[in-house]
Amino acid sequence: MNKETIIKISDLAKIDIKDSQIDDVLISLEKILNLVDEMNSVDTDSVTPMSHPLNLKQELRKDMVTASNERELFQKNNKYTDNGYYKVPKIID
């Protein structure tokens, strides 16, 4: 991991990091990765990865209408709405 990695992942994560903070972020993430690297002390070549604690199968519900559209209620949390739409800066010229 280096400064360029921090710049790249912060862009992917859509989080701004000031130039003056990059070194500190790099140091703290490297410390965490050192802790994470302890996983390599165990050989897991033959282990099946576990993605869910109970190995549940994804259930699909029946295709039925269950809740009404509450757009107005949901949009109360945002003052940047117009006629049911969310307003954002212009994307396409």
Place this chain on the structure above:
Amino acid sequence: MHNKTVSELKKDLKDKKISSLELTNHFIDRIKSIDPQLNSFVSLTEEYAIMQAKKIDSEIAKGSFRPLAGIPLAQKDIFCTKGIRTTCGSKMLENFISPYDATVVEKLNDAGMIIIGKTNMDEFAMGSSNETSYFGDVKNPWNTDYVPGGSSGGSAASVSARLIPCSTGTDTGGSIRQPASLTGVCGIKPTYGRVSRYGMIAFASSLDQAGVFTRTAEDCAILLTHISGYDPKDSTSSKKDTPDYEQECKRKFTNMTIGIPIEFLDGLDNKVREVFDENIKVLEKNGCKFKKISLKSSRLGVSAYQVVAPAECSSNLSRFDGVRFGHRAENVKSIDELYKKSRSEGFGQEVKRRILIGTYALSAGYYDAYYLKAQKIRKVISNEFAQAFKEVDLILGPTAPDCAFKIGEKTNDPIAMYLSDVFTVSTNLAGLPAMSLPMGFKDNLPLGLQIIGNHFDETKILSLAHHYQQITDWHTKKPKISGD
């Protein structure tokens, strides 16, 4: 009134010795007078609570009694509460009014409980000390220079200081059990899937589980009965029937064999070890059989957790983009700037750190080395627990490696902070139920005893905890700040 348990209050309300309004006003007054020293509440819902209490009192007067009618409760501010601000401890949701109730909230409301307020927590449940909250640190009621643990620090501190008889919490890597241990209360994290996660703001979806804080195991059992069960709104919730934990916890299991993982005791603080050993002797005298077991990969739990949890958090928290709800930056010229500025202004340092680690672990070229490897370690840890439960009924150990630490002591050392959860994270990785209950003190600060069970064995955990509390009195000790 504030020293009574949920079980006792339930009876007093039913016998009409007190009214819900009296009880509600009493706890509101206590919060107003004591909480400025603790900061365990983010919002007080006084008007709503009084209205609900009056409604419940009129129901009781008419002879109708819901199972938990009129008992005050605090909700961790991670649970969506309809029409009530839900902040998740973050500037991002500082002004968010939830349009719906979480299933846990709905169930406890239906049972007749009165929400008195929303408790403070580490931002988006990321922390072990309640120092990452946008709304300020929560203080430990036993000594206000110390942390209460986290992330459910407010829920734990408020129960410990008798500001509320019970509260809800969530546990992703120890966020119920570790603060329960550090503040001297009971906290249970049920099996993954036992309680619906609907409306519980997601941190790491394959690890998150809701639970409760109370002062006795019996009270934990009462509340757990009411929040458990299948919910079609959470596809990972279990369809297994919910036992009546309140009745079941009173059943004494005979011939139980309890495992003690040697790895949990290796290098343990001397005083914590001494207190733990004393408790083993007490349980042995009362018929428990103990057996040393090995969970040798549990030490890698924190490492695997530090990949799985941030990876899932980086994905879950991508919804906070400033567009539909949550903090939105002003004066932005492009959509990219809107995303970046809203997220950078809205999230605190620890949340950003975890999003970055998660984004890195999931980014092209690193997936196998980190996320896949962590999921394999998770399997190894889970297999070791499964093996152990072939030989023992329950597993016992200390909840945390030490008592509470001073505010500020670990804020600049994330690794030291993450290691506070060394005994708790493995159970989340394996999806197992576990509970912390008070077992003694070190330097006048509480220590917690952790009981871990096999999947859906909450009954055995609660039974052992309840019977332990019949022969010990650690759960009756209270901090000076709580008064008489």
